[in-house]
Amino acid sequence: MKERARNVNTDDPHDYVRELFRHTLKLRRPWWKLEVHEQRKDDTGRDLEPVIHKFAVGAPYFQAPGVAGRFTRGYIALPVNDQGGISKDATFVFLKDAWRVDHPGIEQEGATLQFLNQRKVPYVPTLVCHGDLGQVTQSQKHWKELHPEVEKVPLKTHSHYRVVVKEVGLPLTEFLESSSELCYALYCCIKAHAAAFDAGIIHRDISAGNLLIYKDDEGEWTGLLNDWELSKKVDNESPEGRQPDRTGTWQYMSAHALNDPYHRIVIEDELESFFHVLLYYAIRFVPHNLGDEDVGLFLHEYFDGYLSTNAGYRCGLAKRNAMVNGVIDVSGYKSIQGGQTLRFLWPAPLAKFTPTPGPSQRSSSPAPRSSPSPAEHPSARPNSSIPSGRSPSPQFSAIYGSDLTPLNSDDSIPEEEPQDEHPINEIISELLTWFRAYYALDMEHTRTPSANSRTKKTSKGIIPSRSRVALKNDGHQDQKWARGRSLQPIAAKLKEDEALRENLKTHEAILSLFNNSFEKVWPANDKGPDKKPKGGCAPPKSAVPSDSTRTSSKRRSIDDIPGGTLLRPTKRSRI
Template identity: 70%
Template structure:
C-alpha cells in the first residue's frame, strides 16, 4: 500500500480471512471489508499484533476526489474525535477499462456515463460493530449518535463535510475506558467545505437513498449542506428506533413502514424523487400512522410515539402465606394458549417475539422502573429528541428556500481527543457557546401579524439547523436530565426476508362490501346499466 501520495510506496502486508462484509451484486464498487492482522517482514504475525480493519474497494478515480485515507489523515492530524484512525492506504495500480471500451462502442456520444475506478485499500485501527448491535437501551443508541454528530461537527469546522450519513456508516467501538462509543465511518464521498465549484464531481446523487434528506432526493443536482446531513442523522435514529424499541406502531406494520419511509420513491420528469412518507414527515413535523392503523378515536395514536417497555408481572402472594415464599398467581404467567404466537403476526418470523408493549414479557430481565413497577407518567425521552428535531425540519421545509452555503473557517486551535463522551460534549458546547455572539438571551418578539409571526417562528426554529450546536445540546440535555429505561431494546421487528406486499391491493369480489352507489365498472354484463323493475317510458 501507498503510505502517502508524496512519499515513496511502502508495502504493508496483512493476513485476512473471509470478508466480514461484501457488497451484494455485480453493479457498484464491489466493496469488501476484512478483519485483519499485520504480517511482519518474515511473513509471520507478531504475538503483540492487534486486529485492524481493511477495506478493499474500487474507488472513483477523479482528480478532485481525495482518497479516503488522505481525508482520514487530515482529520486525525486535527484530532477530530470519533473517526477511524488511519494505519495505511493506497491504490494498487489496477484501473478499470470499461469506460474506454464504451467510447469505442459509442463514438458519437461525447460524455461517457461510466467512471474510471481504481482498486484501493485503506486500513484503520478501529474494528467496529454495526450500530444495530447496541446492547440494550435507547440511551446507548442516542449516546453513540451524539458521538458521531460531534465527529461531523468537528470535521465540518476543520473544512470537511461527510455527505453520506447512513446506518451502515455509523459504527460502535470500545474506547480506552471500555465504554461503547460511536464511530463515524466511510469518508470516501466527503468533500472540502470550501470547494465552491458549481459543477458536481460526479453526475449522479451522492449518498445512500434511504437516509438522504427529502430535499436531496427531490433535487439530484443539489449541493449537500449541513441541514441535509443533520436530517440524515435523524433518519438513522428513526431507522433503529422503529426496529428495536417499543412504540405504538403494530409489529406487523413495521416492514411496510420501513419500505414506505426509507425505500419508497416517486417519479418526476424522469427522475426518482423522495417518497411520500419521508417528505410528509419533514413538511408536517410528525409521523402519521393513519395509513397503518386507520383513524383512531384517540388522536395521540395517529402519531408515532415510542413507549416505555412493559415490566414483567410480579407474583401475587396468596392469603395466609406471610413468612413463606409467595405463590405465583394463576394469572402471573400466561398460558401457552394466551401467549402471542408467530402466526398471530404474519410478518414476524418464527422464533422472533413481538415487541414488549404488545406481548407479555415472560421471563424478561427488564429491571423494574420504580417502586410500583409501573412506567413513569412522562413520555419516553427519545420522543423529546424526535419531536424537537421534526419541529426544526418542519420550519426548514416551510420556508423552503435553497440552502445557502454555511462555509466556516477551520478552527485555529486543535481539539483534544477525549474519550469520556459526556465530558467531551460538555467541552464542545462550552466552546460553541463562547463562539456565539450575543448575551445568550433571545431578543424581544416583534409585534407582527399572524402570517408574519408564523414565518418569524419558522425562521427562529430553522436557525437550529444552521450549525451542530443546537442538536448536540438537545442530545446532551435529554441524555443527562431525563429518566431513561434501563433495558428497552427488544427483538428486531424488521421482517427477516424483507417486506412482501400483498399479492393484490384490490379485494376480491367475495370480500367487497356493497354500497348504494356503484360505478359503471361494477355492473356486470356490459357498459350500460341494467334496467330497474320499474323503468320509465
C-alpha cells in the same frame, strides 16, 4: 492465525474483535495475505517507491453483493511482519478493499482520515495505512469507443484501493439494552461530524451502515463515524454536486437531496440524515404505538419509498410529508394503538414477567455486554433509576408482540416506574419542528406572489388584483383589521420559522438537544427484538427503482455464507 483467534484476553477491552476474527476462520474459505501499497512523496512532492504493508485475513467480514458498484469488502486483519509471520503483540485492524471513484477533486478516503486525525477529530477511524494498487477500470474507455457520438461518458473511472484503520466497530443494531445507548452513539457521531465540519470536511453519506459502535481503550462503548470515501472539502462553493447523480444512501438521504440529483449536500441535509438513522433503529428496536405487523411496511414506505416522475425518481411521500408537516403520521396503518402520530413508549412494568434474552445476549453475537458508566460521562450520559441487580433483558407487554411468561416465584424484579413521555420523543419531536420550519422555505417560495399575480397590465396602465381593490374600497378600519388578523400572524410565524431554521445551520443546537435529554431518566431495558421482517417488505422488483430503493439491495455479510455467524451490517445500496 488460529492461535491468535483462540487466545482469549479478558483484560483487553477489544477482545470482542478477536471473537469476530475467529468466526472468519471457521468458514470453509481460503485465507489471504493482502498487500497495501502506501504511496509516499519527498519534500519536493515527487513520488517515491511505495511502502508495501502485508496483512493476514480470513473470509470477508462483509462484502457487497453482485458485480455492479464498488465491490467493497471488509476484513478483520492481522499485520504480517518482515519475516512473514504474525507477531505476538500484533493487534487486530480493519482492512477495507474497494474500487474507489478516481476523478479529479475526489480524495482518497485514507487521505481524508489522515487529515481528520491530524486535527484530532474525535470518534473517527484512526488511519494505519492506505493506497491504490495500480489497477484501474477500462470500461469507461471501451464505452466511449462503442459510442463515439456521445460526448459525456456515463461510466466512472475506478481504482482498486485499500485502506486500513485501527478500530473495528459493530453495527448500531448491537447497541446495548437501553435506547439511551443508541442515542449516545449518534451523539458521538454528530460530534465527529461537527469537528470534521469545523476542520473543513463534510461527510455526505450519513447512513445506518456508516454509524458504528466501538469500545475505546478505556472500555467505553462510543459511536464511530465511518466511511469517509464520499466526503469533500467544505470550501467548495459550487452550487451543484461534483457528480451528476445523487451522493449518499437512498434510505437516509434528505428529501431535498432525493428530489434533486444535482443538489449540493449541506449541513442541513446531513443533520436530517442523522434523524433518519435514529428513526430507522428506534422503529425497529424500541417500543412504540405501531403494531409489529406494520413495521415492515412503514420501513419500506418511509425509507425505500419513491415517486417516479418524468425527471426520474424522487423522494417518497412518507419521508417528504414528515419533513414538511413536522410529524410522522401513522394513522393509515391498521395496527396503530392510540394517537395519529408515531410515539415511542416506555416498556411495560417488569415485575410481572420473567427475563427474556435480548439481542445483545445471543451466544453467537459478539455484542457488548456492559453499559458505560453514567458517572464517567456526567454531561453526556442518561440517568437511570433502575437498580443494579436487575436483569439486562428487555421486557414488553403483549401489545408489542412479545412472548411473556409470568414469574413462578415471589422474587419479583423491582418495577420500573413509567414516565409520561419516552425521552426519545422529545428528540424526535423537536427535530421534526426544525425540519418543518426548514422545508417551509419551499412553501414560502411557492406562495410568494409574482408581479403578474398582483397586477394586470393594460395598454393604459395596470389593474390591481382583487385583494388590493377590496382593501382600497373597504376603508381604513377594515384594512387595519386585515393586517391584524392575517398579515401580522403570518409575519410572526415566518419569524418563528426563521429562528427554528437557525438550529440546523450549525451542530450546536442538535448536540445540546441530545445532551439535555441525557439528563432525563431513560428506560434501562427498552431494547426489544428486531421488528424488521426477516424477508423485508417490498413490492415486486419491477416496481422498484434499480439500485436505489429495493429493500433487498443490502450488503451481504458473512452471515449469508453457509456456516457464517457474524453480524449483518445494515448498510444499504448507495446511489
